[in-house]
Amino acid sequence: EAGVAQSPRYKIIEKRQSVAFWCNPISGHATLYWYQQILGQGPKLLIQFQNNGVVDDSQLPKDRFSAERLKGVDSTLKIQPAKLEDSAVYLCASSLTSEQETQYFGPGTRLLVL
Amino acid sequence: SQQGEEDPQALSIQEGENATMNCSYKTSINNLQWYRQNSGRGLVHLILIRSNEREKHSGRLRVTLDTSKKSSSLLITASRAADTASYFCATNSGGSNYKLTFGKGTLLTVNP
Numbered sequence: 001e002a003g004v005a006q007s008p009r010y011k012i013i014e015k016r017q018s019v020a021f022w023c024n025p026i027s028g029h030a031t032l033y034w035y036q037q038i039l040g041q042g043p044k045l046l047i048q049f050q051n052n053g054v055v056d057d058s059q060l061p062k063d064r065f066s067a068e069r070l071k072g073v074d075s076t077l078k079i080q081p082a083k084l085e086d087s088a089v090y091l092c093a094s095s096l097t098s099e100q101e102t103q104y105f106g107p108g109t110r111l112l113v114l
Numbered sequence: 115s116q117q118g119e120e121d122p123q124a125l126s127i128q129e130g131e132n133a134t135m136n137c138s139y140k141t142s143i144n145n146l147q148w149y150r151q152n153s154g155r156g157l158v159h160l161i162l163i164r165s166n167e168r169e170k171h172s173g174r175l176r177v178t179l180d181t182s183k184k185s186s187s188l189l190i191t192a193s194r195a196a197d198t199a200s201y202f203c204a205t206n207s208g209g210s211n212y213k214l215t216f217g218k219g220t221l222l223t224v225n226p
Contacts, residue, residue, distance in 0.1 A: 091156055
């Protein structure tokens with residue numbers, strides 16, 4: 001069974017530029033999560049999708065971050081414009097349903113904002 | 115905000131020794147999970163313990179949960195160099211979205 005795929009693995013941009021990350025969850029998983037992990041900290045949930053609907057985006061900085069999962073499969077997270085404090089690893093995870101308690105994580109995208 | 119707080123922040127042991135990591139949390143939970151993260155990689159689910167359970171085993175892993183103290187511990191027995199990683203506890207408080215809230219993690223180094 002293929003795992004959660006993410007791309008790119010690494011990205012370096014300058015502040016005020018835009019960046020987008022892509023995630024393809026495990027086939028058949030209805031729930032998709034985007035986390036932000038700042039160095040030395042645990043992952044923080046940014047947004048949770050159930051199929052193509054948003055379940056929780058309470059910690060998403062909506063003035064600069066946006067995410068979509070239009071067909072209920074893969075998802076894109078965008079930052080526009082980026083700030084220095086956005087430097088982090090962005091992790092995508094999926095689970096079969098929102099009630100399934102185990103989440104499966106992708107390798108992450110490491111973002112450096114200069 | 116982070117719900118769980120792991121202790122210690124870093125732990126260095128020799129191969130073959132046991133490693134114990136602790137997690138404290140603040141609010142009532144539905145379950146508590148432990149994840150491992152190798153350097154530069156995503157997180158891997160290790161074990162889940164429900165609020166009505168006190169102890170759970172999986173291979174060389176033993177997890178305990180004390181809901182009265184709002185704390186959990188993860189014991190790795192007979193550690194190996196390959197166990198070197200960061201370990202995170204994550205709490206699930208139930209509700210409509212079963213959201214996980216992660217602690218800051220314990221960095222475990224197992225020296226060969």
